[in-house]
Every structure is written in C-alpha cells, then in structure tokens.
Amino acid sequence: MFPSLSWILLSIFMGCMIQSAGIISGKRNKKFGYIVEITSGILAIGYVFYEHSFINGFIYIAFISSSYFSMVTLTSGHVRYEKIQEELQVHSVEEIELHREIKRIFLDISMTLIIFIFAILFLIFGPEASPLKYIISFGLLTAITELLKRILVYKNVRIYYCKDTEMVYIVSKYDLRKFSIHDCKLVQIESAVDMLKLHPLLTLFMSNTDFTTSSQSVLKLSLPGETVYMTLKDVDKWKRVFGAGGLKDSVDEQIMVLPFYHKRNMKRLLGKFYFAATVKGVSAYTGLLLLLYFLNIPNWLMVTIAIIYWGFNLYISDLVLKVAMDAKETTNQELINIAQHIFEKAGIPQTRIYETESSEYNGLATGMNIGKGMITLTTATLKLPIEVIEGILAHEAIHIKKRDIMWGQIWRAVYIILILFVILFIQENIHDIDAYRIPLFLLIWSIMFIFPIYQSFVSQWMEVRADHLGASLLKGGRNQMADSFRILTKAQDEEIHKSLTYSMSEDKTKKDKSSLERATWIWRMIEFQFMPHPPMYWRVSSLATNQNGWGKGILKRWATERLKESISK
Numbered sequence: 001m002f003p004s005l006s007w008i009l010l011s012i013f014m015g016c017m018i019q020s021a022g023i024i025s026g027k028r029n030k031k032f033g034y035i036v037e038i039t040s041g042i043l044a045i046g047y048v049f050y051e052h053s054f055i056n057g058f059i060y061i062a063f064i065s066s067s068y069f070s071m072v073t074l075t076s077g078h079v080r081y082e083k084i085q086e087e088l089q090v091h092s093v094e095e096i097e098l099h100r101e102i103k104r105i106f107l108d109i110s111m112t113l114i115i116f117i118f119a120i121l122f123l124i125f126g127p128e129a130s131p132l133k134y135i136i137s138f139g140l141l142t143a144i145t146e147l148l149k150r151i152l153v154y155k156n157v158r159i160y161y162c163k164d165t166e167m168v169y170i171v172s173k174y175d176l177r178k179f180s181i182h183d184c185k186l187v188q189i190e191s192a193v194d195m196l197k198l199h200p201l202l203t204l205f206m207s208n209t210d211f212t213t214s215s216q217s218v219l220k221l222s223l224p225g226e227t228v229y230m231t232l233k234d235v236d237k238w239k240r241v242f243g244a245g246g247l248k249d250s251v252d253e254q255i256m257v258l259p260f261y262h263k264r265n266m267k268r269l270l271g272k273f274y275f276a277a278t279v280k281g282v283s284a285y286t287g288l289l290l291l292l293y294f295l296n297i298p299n300w301l302m303v304t305i306a307i308i309y310w311g312f313n314l315y316i317s318d319l320v321l322k323v324a325m326d327a328k329e330t331t332n333q334e335l336i337n338i339a340q341h342i343f344e345k346a347g348i349p350q351t352r353i354y355e356t357e358s359s360e361y362n363g364l365a366t367g368m369n370i371g372k373g374m375i376t377l378t379t380a381t382l383k384l385p386i387e388v389i390e391g392i393l394a395h396e397a398i399h400i401k402k403r404d405i406m407w408g409q410i411w412r413a414v415y416i417i418l419i420l421f422v423i424l425f426i427q428e429n430i431h432d433i434d435a436y437r438i439p440l441f442l443l444i445w446s447i448m449f450i451f452p453i454y455q456s457f458v459s460q461w462m463e464v465r466a467d468h469l470g471a472s473l474l475k476g477g478r479n480q481m482a483d484s485f486r487i488l489t490k491a492q493d494e495e496i497h498k499s500l501t502y503s504m505s506e507d508k509t510k511k512d513k514s515s516l517e518r519a520t521w522i523w524r525m526i527e528f529q530f531m532p533h534p535p536m537y538w539r540v541s542s543l544a545t546n547q548n549g550w551g552k553g554i555l556k557r558w559a560t561e562r563l564k565e566s567i568s569k
Helices: 005-025 030-051 054-075 078-090 102-125 132-156 235-245 263-280 283-294 299-315 317-324 333-346 386-401 404-429 433-471 477-502 521-530 536-545 552-567
Strands: 094-096 158-162 167-171 177-180 186-190 208-210 218-223 226-230 352-356 363-366 374-378
Touching: 005 030, 005 054, 030 054, 054 132, 054 433, 078 167, 102 132, 102 263, 102 283, 132 283, 177 477, 186 235, 218 235, 218 477, 263 283, 263 317, 283 299, 299 317, 299 404, 317 363, 317 374, 333 352, 333 386, 363 386, 363 404, 374 386, 386 404, 386 433, 386 477, 404 433, 433 477, 433 521, 433 536, 433 552, 477 536, 521 552, 536 552
Parallel strands: 208 226, 352 374
Antiparallel strands: 094 158, 158 167, 167 177, 186 218, 218 226, 363 374
C-alpha cells in the first residue's frame, strides 16, 4: 500500500522545518545551527519510527530527507544575496528594466506539467502496491522544488549595472550572478525566448542559465562556464554596453527564434518532449504501464513489454539525445577528416561527428554501435588545439566501439533487479518485519549506499579502458592522450573557477587547487568511490607511466589504487 498522503505531507513539512531551524539558529553561530539541525533530524526519525512500522517509517524518513535537501536548494542563495545587497549599497548602480509577462512563467509550469502528466496519472490511478509510485513521488518533489525556484526567481529578479566598475549584477534571493562585461565572450540578441533550449527538462549537455521574465527579445551573454539569458526592455542599448568589454567573438545579426509551436519546430518539439518523458522523467514508462494496467494485462507480460520498450529507447538513444542537445552534424572538414581517420582505425566507420552549443568543455558518445553511433563535442571543446580534440575523439570512439552506453544501462538494470529480488524475498519470508527492524534498516541503507559505488566502479572501469585503448588510436599514443587531458583539465578548471565567482559560491580569492594535483584524502575517496570518472591526476599519471597499454596490468593498478587512494593520506 502507498503510504498515507497526510503523513507524506507531514514528513515533507518536517524536512523543511529541520532545515529552516538550522538556518535561523545558525545566523549568529553556524556550529549551533548544525547542532540544531542534527538534533531535530534525530528527533524526527525517532518520532516517525515510534508512530509507524519499519517499512512505512523508512519511506517517511526518505521524504523528510528529500524535502530537507529541496529546502537547501531554495535557501542556499540567501547569504550570497545579503552580501551582494551590501555591495550594491556601496557602488553607484543603474537598474536595468526588464520585460515581465506572466505568460512566460506560465509556459514553464505548463511544460513541466505536460512532461509529468502520465507520471501524475499513474500516481493517482495506478496500482497501490507499485514501487513506481515511490520513484514518481521523489521525482515530483525534486521537479516541484526546481519549478518553485524558477517561479521565485522570475518574480523578484533584478538586474543592475555599475558603470564605474563595469560589473553586472543579476540579483534574487534564490539565484544570482555577478560578472564583469570584460568576461563576455559573445553578446547576441535573439528575437524571442527559445523555450525548447531554456527549459531544463528539455535539454542535455547545455550550460544555459535562464533569467528571462517574458517572451520578448532576449539578450544572450556567453561567459566562461555558462550562457546567461535575459529579457531587457532596451535590449539594443545593453547589447552595445555589454559588448564594449572587448569580445572574443562578434555576431551583429539578430538570431531569429521561431515559436516552439511553429510547424517548422514540430519535430524538435516532439523529440524534446519524448526525451524529457523517457530520460529526465518516467512519464513515458508510467503512461505505458498505466495503459496496460487498465487493460488487465498479466504482470509478467506487463514487465516484458516494459523491458522491450526500454530496449527500444536504448536503441534510438542517439537520435533522442541528438534532439535534446540540439546537436548538428559538423561542417568543419578538417574535423570530419580527423574524426573519420580515428573512427576507421577503431573499426566504427559509420560513426558521425556532431557539435552542440555549450560553454562546457566536454564530449559525449551516444548510440549502441549496432550499425550507428555519434560523438558530440561542445562549441567550447572545439576551440581547443586540434591534438586535444583528437584525444577526446579517440576516447569517445572506444566508448562506442565497446558499446559502453548499452552495457552501462544493462549493469544498472542488473543492480535494480537484485534490489527488487531482495525486497520480494523480505516480503515473502519475513512476516513480522518490525521484529527485525534494525538489521533490515541497516540492510536497506547498505543497498542504497552501495548502489552509487557500484555504478562508479562500472563507469570508471569503462573510462580507464577508453583512456588506454583510445591512446592506441593516436599518433602520439599515451603521451598525446595524457597531454590532451592536461590541456582539457586546465581549461575546465579555469571555467569552473570563473563560474563559481559569478554565482558567488566561493569567498576564496586565490585559485583552487588544480584537478591535475593529488587532492586531499576525502576528495580522493569521493572521486574514486562515487564519481563516474577517476580523478584526473590519476588518469594522466596512469597514461604517462603505463608502458603496456590496456590489459590486466593497468586494470589491476586501477582497482588497487582505487582502494588505496581512498583510504590513505
């Protein structure tokens, strides 16, 4: 049975109050605030287990935890907001007038609702015992939090410009930016808001920050690490002002943006909504299962159809992700020639090279290598030296060659199936669950804790293999691959550092430690055990010192140092 709605709402309220109590009590003393949060959390957990059986209590605690972190999302910008307000009082600033239209935020709400509609219907009309209802509930809580943050930013965002310091301030209590016009790489005007590019559920691999408050002309500012979109009243004037900082690129023409419902946008619109329903949410799967449920299809057949549909989505994943990224096949002949040489050497000549607009330095391999595949590079990555791009292409080519996209999904599914078997075993064989409350609590938390470690292990194994097999496709071999990672990492570090200063996420004036340097024990443990990629310092070192290419030697070294680097200082 699905838990009580009143208790779910109470659990969400408790999670919000725990975080709020910590903020209020920690205004003068942060340590006291942490103590209040921890104490409140322990009391809430104790109260839930006192009132409910183990299974329901565990579920309500999960809702408390989710709502706590949702509240963190909504309140994390308040301290930065107070600091920037003090700075605005010191400087002489001009407020930039914004277009504000209620239909702009209405479109955000409507699109989110459409994307989750089948999930919501499943939550209301689906079978009571379905575990999907829990997944949907937590997914909706996250989506509602992000949507609420977007609504609050729309309502109270203000933009200021200081002529003396040439600084731009985008200010709200929930999200903010502060940057110099000299950091603008590109300033453009778009004729209207491109909803299919800015709605976070409809995009992938993009670094867009949406501060638009209407559907009017948009000023687009490309900064290191992100691209900011705003709807200003005198957009031509501010384009000239922000473009006076010495642009690296210059585009004078206004970009024409068609309405998302325009007939020429239909294919893109449908593709992005399909992506959102199948990748960003579970609406497509829940809609299918709800239909089968109303048709009284047997459970075994329902599961079989869902698995077939999952396999179909995996097969067309390259097409779906291409639409989600707004990726276009590259016309750069030099890049095409280099890529084709690498692909032929890897034995995947059918693979094609695409590019997508993004300020992030990255590449993405998609497709299951069943007669097709694609590699997408960001516009930022394409500005790197050609030798670096070759290294990235060789790495991604191995992912396609070895069908890592498919196997990553399969190994994830294997773990989820094992979890379901454990749950079914408990339900079938343990009749008095409360009598085994503590061991079952530890078992379930262990399964949840091991899952990201398991995913990280599988992903890192594939990444290390792609590094060393990819190096064999390059003229410069291991050294070229290592140099590619060094240059890529330096560029990424610079962009991330800049981006953090724009959002005032750090108070340090000196630059962070490079990702190419061995980090502290705690960060090494997190990267090795929970992240999809091994730390970059290790990847570069293993390429530079490994003389034998990919094989048992480097695999053993990675497995050994994954553990050693996670526990040693």
